Amino acid sequence: MQLLRTSEPNFETQFDRIVRDRRESDVDVxxxxxxxxxxxxxxxxxxxxxxxxxxxxxxxxxxxxxxxxxxxxxxxxxxxxxxxxxxxxxxxxxxxxxxxxxxxxxxxxxxxxxxxxxxxxxxxxxxxxxxxxxxxxxxxxxxxxxxxxxxxxxxxxxxxxxxxxxxxxxxxxxxxxxxxxxxxxxxxxxxxxxxxxxxxxxxxxxxxxxxxxxxxxxxxxxxxxxxxxxDMVAGPSEILVIADKDNDPDWIAADLLSQAEHDPTSQSILITDDELLARQVQNSIDHALMKLTTAATAKASWDQHGLIVIVENLDQAPALADRLAAEHAELMVADPQALFDKLRHAGSVFLGKHTPEAVGDYIAGPNHVLPTGRRARFASGLSVLDFMKRTSFIDASDAALAAIGPAAVRLADAEGLPAHALSISVRLK
Amino acid sequence: MQLLRTSEPNFETQFDRIVRDRRESDVDVxxxxxxxxxxxxxxxxxxxxxxxxxxxxxxxxxxxxxxxxxxxxxxxxxxxxxxxxxxxxxxxxxxxxxxxxxxxxxxxxxxxxxxxxxxxxxxxxxxxxxxxxxxxxxxxxxxxxxxxxxxxxxxxxxxxxxxxxxxxxxxxxxxxxxxxxxxxxxxxxxxxxxxxxxxxxxxxxxxxxxxxxxxxxxxxxxxxxxxxxxDMVAGPSEILVIADKDNDPDWIAADLLSQAEHDPTSQSILITDDELLARQVQNSIDHALMKLTTAATAKASWDQHGLIVIVENLDQAPALADRLAAEHAELMVADPQALFDKLRHAGSVFLGKHTPEAVGDYIAGPNHVLPTGRRARFASGLSVLDFMKRTSFIDASDAALAAIGPAAVRLADAEGLPAHALSISVRLK
CATH class of the missing domain: 3.40.50.1980 (Nitrogenase molybdenum iron protein domain)
Known part of the structure; x- marks a missing residue:
């Protein structure tokens, strides 16, 4: 696990390295x-x-x-x-x-x-x-x-x-x-x-x-x-928890471990403005790891890819979160909706302290197939749209073609496509 | 240009070969x-x-x-x-x-x-x-x-x-x-x-x-x-015209050529139930090719990939059209909407005789970036959605989590993911 503080001079370099780390196995298959x-x-x-x-x-x-x-x-x-x-x-x-x-x-x-x-x-x-x-x-x-x-x-x-x-x-x-x-x-x-x-x-x-x-x-x-x-090519998955000081460290620890237990390449990240909470969460993780049947995987993930970022102020969180573009983002703060409004990039967002990510994995309703590896910048979770396709259609009356056809002929001529122009002009006679 | 008749015994083999032909250059880059x-x-x-x-x-x-x-x-x-x-x-x-x-x-x-x-x-x-x-x-x-x-x-x-x-x-x-x-x-x-x-x-x-x-x-x-x-990987493009006998062959010829002039790998296809119209369209194409500045490209495309299918009955057209899943489909028939209702796979559909495909290339409004190479079976034209992404969200109250949390815990246990179960059960105490 790595602990960074935004107040420290080398923060930007270190955070940037984490954002760029693809965590993907280099098996050449x-x-x-x-x-x-x-x-x-x-x-x-x-x-x-x-x-x-x-x-x-x-x-x-x-x-x-x-x-x-x-x-x-x-x-x-x-x-x-x-x-x-x-x-x-x-x-x-x-x-x-x-x-x-x-x-x-x-x-x-x-x-x-x-x-x-x-x-x-x-x-x-x-x-x-x-x-x-x-x-x-x-x-x-x-x-x-x-x-x-x-x-x-x-x-x-x-x-x-x-x-x-x-x-x-x-x-x-x-x-x-x-x-x-x-x-x-x-x-x-x-x-x-x-x-x-x-x-x-x-x-x-x-x-x-x-x-x-x-x-x-x-x-x-x-x-x-x-x-x-x-569907999107999937990579190792992530959870990001943004938490203020009024939180039960055991809840956050369990949430971070729920991602870590998937795979050693999974990544669990906590952003908080509270040093004490950060320490308590670490202790709680160490404690929980003693009991989990998936401890070996979870520990490997947390040791290698776990991250705690101590911010001076939670107002710094949205910009950091957008750079991470995490698959899952839990907003464990007093006003989660206000924070959500400031966030742009995440696969799925879990608002408030009573919404652990695992409830979304199983039963809440939204899809748990989500963009990983910073792809939430441009990709969305699986949806019915992935199983459908759209056919556009155009139905021009004689009059409608007469109204805009000449402009299309001009553009076709300018592009040097005479058969395009002809297919319209032949109908305008 | 190839002319096939659904009434001929080897039609299925020949049509299937055309459907499977990918027309893509094999440059290994x-x-x-x-x-x-x-x-x-x-x-x-x-x-x-x-x-x-x-x-x-x-x-x-x-x-x-x-x-x-x-x-x-x-x-x-x-x-x-x-x-x-x-x-x-x-x-x-x-x-x-x-x-x-x-x-x-x-x-x-x-x-x-x-x-x-x-x-x-x-x-x-x-x-x-x-x-x-x-x-x-x-x-x-x-x-x-x-x-x-x-x-x-x-x-x-x-x-x-x-x-x-x-x-x-x-x-x-x-x-x-x-x-x-x-x-x-x-x-x-x-x-x-x-x-x-x-x-x-x-x-x-x-x-x-x-x-x-x-x-x-x-x-x-x-x-x-x-x-x-x-956006979708694009291949050579296609136009499919389905036409009944009440059509001006010059209009259809111009439409087929408007696709052919793009590239020698483009494909123009006419499905009709009228032998006479088919012959007239061929003549009109030969005639038009003498005047077009893009004739070399258009002729190469029409000669190599052009296709006319004579059906016994236009009721056969939708099934054939769906196998082609053409980028563009013009429905030049008396009741284009009825035919559109029977068609499943096409990138964009042009209804009626006054809607040449070129009007969609330039000015009608719908996007002209469309799935090619039979991909309309599963892909859609370019849209605003290609430049957007969706974030799902879940906001559980204490009571909502209590209502469905236990079921999620059961599923997590069954999947052998104890930290998932813990992240919910720790909140249910």
């Missing part, structure tokens, strides 16, 4: 991934079966090993303990309700010269969702990706997930049942993303691929961007 | 571009000056050679012939008005358990716009990229454009004046995109880069995707 994509593109299911055996120890020789059935998902759901089932349903309902509020409105109007103009939104035909196998397989993540797609109106929602040595994750299957996923294929890695993007004999291609994954999956999405639509 | 990006990242302005001299023959040794001043843009505007100036202003006003209609609404509501939820849209701080030099420097393209950024509220709008041997394009400068561009830098190629994304001593970095360019520029955007936001 570009060439490996390119080779896998080509194999799947050319050899389809055969390549998938070979990779599955090699990377996941899962044999796709038998037809029934390719898919997980809706019945299996239903059974996993029925077998959950009732309280967990209720929690999953409550989360799904709240996520659905929030995302229904995001549905865009079509436009259709006629302007003053009698030209009808507008835009129509439609869902994509099919979406693919990558769900990691093993430790990082989170049912909450499945809900956060699948529900916006279904709210958007996507008819065919396909999950791909590796099942190492044949093992499936009952919680994930139950979540797939709740989210009304249409197909689940037992494939993973870059090869699964390639199958979604190019299609194979068994697996028809999709239009959009979302969902988290390891470096290979992320690189496959990056390389296939344009062949399919993708 | 990946490594060259990666090297340029690294140079600019590490050596900044020094690298820019070297590349400018080498690629554009433009010397950046003198400070005044780096930028084009607002005064120079104003002068270029003042020197335009009045009719062209009026046309530029009319186009700008209409584009502005259409895009103002796209501004998204914030959400802010309190749900049944008393939890406040919402989303806030803000513009990015700075946007960069690539404007090609030489032949492909279109003032209309500058307006279509710059105006949505300004409507979104972007404070700093930066244009980069190569000025080969120092030459500037007065029409583009005039358009920059009309669109209220804030800075113009005389750099081009992958190095200009790198400068926008990473920033240099002279040029502060931007958050989003849009605009058309050659293979180097497109690859630079692709590689920098994630460091900055970008």
């Amino acid at each position: 570009q060439r490996d991934v390119a080779a896998i994509l080509t194999e799947v593109r050319e050899r389809g299911d055969e390549a998938l079966a070979e990779y599955s055996l090699r990377f996941d120890g899962h044999d796709l020789a038998a037809e029934e090993n390719w898919r997980i059935s809706p019945e299996a998902c239903k059974a996993a759901y029925d077998n959950l303990e009732p309280e967990l089932r209720d929690a999953l349903n409550l989360a799904a309902d709240r996520i659905r309700s929030y995302h229904e509020n995001q549905l865009p409105e079509d436009r259709d109007y006629t302007d003053s010269i009698g030209m009808r103009l507008g835009a129509r939104w439609l869902p994509v035909d099919a979406a693919g969702l990558y769900v990691p196998g093993g430790r990082a397989a989170y049912p909450s993540s499945l809900l956060m990706n699948a529900i916006p797609a279904k709210v958007a109106g996507v008819e065919r929602l396909v999950v791909v997930t590796p099942t190492p040595k044949g093992q499936t994750n009952p919680l994930v299957l139950a979540a797939a049942h709740v989210a009304r996923v249409d197909e689940i294929w037992r494939i993973g890695g870059a090869q699964a993303v390639a199958a979604l993007a190019y299609g194979t004999d068994r697996i028809p291609r999709v239009d959009v691929v979302t969902g988290p994954g390891n470096a290979w999956v992320a690189e496959a999405k990056r390389q296939l961007y344009g062949v399919v639509g993708i | 990946q490594r060259d571009v990666a090297a340029i990006l690294t140079e600019v990242r590490e050596r900044g302005d020094e690298a820019l000056a070297e590349y400018s001299l080498r690629f554009d023959g433009h010397d950046l040794a003198a400070e005044e050679n780096w930028r084009i001043s607002p005064e120079a843009c104003k002068a270029a505007y003042d020197n335009l012939e009045p009719e062209l100036r009026d046309a530029l202003n009319l186009a700008a006003d209409r584009i502005r008005s259409y895009h103002e209609n796209q501004l998204p609404e914030d959400r802010d509501y309190t749900d049944s358990i008393g939890m406040r939820l919402g989303a806030r849209w803000l513009p990015v701080d700075a946007a960069g716009l690539y404007v090609p030099g030489g032949r492909a420097a279109y003032p209309s393209s500058l307006l279509m990229n710059a105006i949505p950024a300004k409507v979104a509220g972007v404070e700093r709008l930066v244009v980069v454009t190569p000025t080969p041997k120092g030459q500037t394009n007065p029409l583009v400068l005039a358009a920059a004046h009309v669109a209220r561009v804030d800075e113009i830098w005389r750099i081009g190629g992958a190095q200009a995109v790198a400068a926008l994304a990473y920033g240099t001593d002279r040029i502060p970095r931007v958050d989003v880069v849009t605009g058309p360019g050659n293979a180097w520029v497109a690859e630079a955007k692709r590689q920098l995707y994630g460091v900055v936001g970008i």
Whole structure:
């Protein structure tokens, strides 16, 4: 953990170094991934079966090993303990309700010269969702990706997930049942993303691929961007807590650790104007780390990337926060709305002391797939818009074309595009 | 030009080949571009000056050679012939008005358990716009990229454009004046995109880069995707005309040629149920090609990629059109709205016989930067949203957290994330 004070002379240099640090692993998988994509593109299911055996120890020789059935998902759901089932349903309902509020409105109007103009939104035909196998397989993540797609109106929602040595994750299957996923294929890695993007004999291609994954999956999405639509390339995640002195240090410590326990590359940052609070939070973190089952990861993250910034005045916080453009920002101050009004860049904001970030990870409703690594400067969280596309339209009457056509002809001529000019002038005769 | 009939037995195979043909040049610039990006990242302005001299023959040794001043843009505007100036202003006003209609609404509501939820849209701080030099420097393209950024509220709008041997394009400068561009830098190629994304001593970095360019520029955007936001990677463009027999073949011919004259890789497609019309359109195209100054390009495109599909019945058109997912679709039929209702995938749709695509290129209002190469299946045209980002927010009262917190704790426990659970349970005591 690093502690900086804005009052110290080298603050700017040190803070700038942290803002620029990308914290991303430098595994160069570009060439490996390119080779896998080509194999799947050319050899389809055969390549998938070979990779599955090699990377996941899962044999796709038998037809029934390719898919997980809706019945299996239903059974996993029925077998959950009732309280967990209720929690999953409550989360799904709240996520659905929030995302229904995001549905865009079509436009259709006629302007003053009698030209009808507008835009129509439609869902994509099919979406693919990558769900990691093993430790990082989170049912909450499945809900956060699948529900916006279904709210958007996507008819065919396909999950791909590796099942190492044949093992499936009952919680994930139950979540797939709740989210009304249409197909689940037992494939993973870059090869699964390639199958979604190019299609194979068994697996028809999709239009959009979302969902988290390891470096290979992320690189496959990056390389296939344009062949399919993708959500933002995700990097290590962050939490920023801005806190005044009137706070319980244990609450802040838990919030910082909730980010740190995800991954050693996660980053937890506290900005406060209170030296005493900062010390108490550190103590509370040390104390909590003794008890957490995820302490090894959380400690690695906090030791390497944890940061406390002591400001002279909380008025300094918004400018610092905007440079960090954190994935999550908790505003634990007396007037969180006033602070929010001054903040420009953050993926999701948690206002007030009773809004821990984890409530947004699971159940509040807004999406937990958010821009990381300072990308909140220009990117937004996952939404129904990621599963839809907009078609603009123009409907010109004879009179409307006559009114503005001549100006377009002039511009086309000036650009040296005579067929453009002709296509208008031929109608003006 | 290829002529297919849905009634012929090999139609499906041939049509499928056309749908899959990506028409993209296979220039492998990946490594060259990666090297340029690294140079600019590490050596900044020094690298820019070297590349400018080498690629554009433009010397950046003198400070005044780096930028084009607002005064120079104003002068270029003042020197335009009045009719062209009026046309530029009319186009700008209409584009502005259409895009103002796209501004998204914030959400802010309190749900049944008393939890406040919402989303806030803000513009990015700075946007960069690539404007090609030489032949492909279109003032209309500058307006279509710059105006949505300004409507979104972007404070700093930066244009980069190569000025080969120092030459500037007065029409583009005039358009920059009309669109209220804030800075113009005389750099081009992958190095200009790198400068926008990473920033240099002279040029502060931007958050989003849009605009058309050659293979180097497109690859630079692709590689920098994630460091900055970008608009869709553009490929060769298309027009699809669906026409019934009651049409003037000269109108359709001009429309098909207006796409063909852009580039030899452009694609113009006619779907009709009328053999006679198809023949007349071909004749009209041959005739028009004798007069166009852009005939060489237009002929190359029409010969290599032109397509006429004769359908037995126009009811077959929507399914074929959806597979093509064309950038532009003209519906030259008696009831264009009924056909539009059956169509799912197209970048922009032009309804009726008096709406040539070129009116949308210049002056109707909707954006002419549209998804190409079948990407309308999942992508949308450029809009104000490309220059904005959304921050979701959650504001939980004590009571709201008490209502749903326990369910979140259960999910966190099930996912094996104890600090997530702790950050909620510590507040529920």
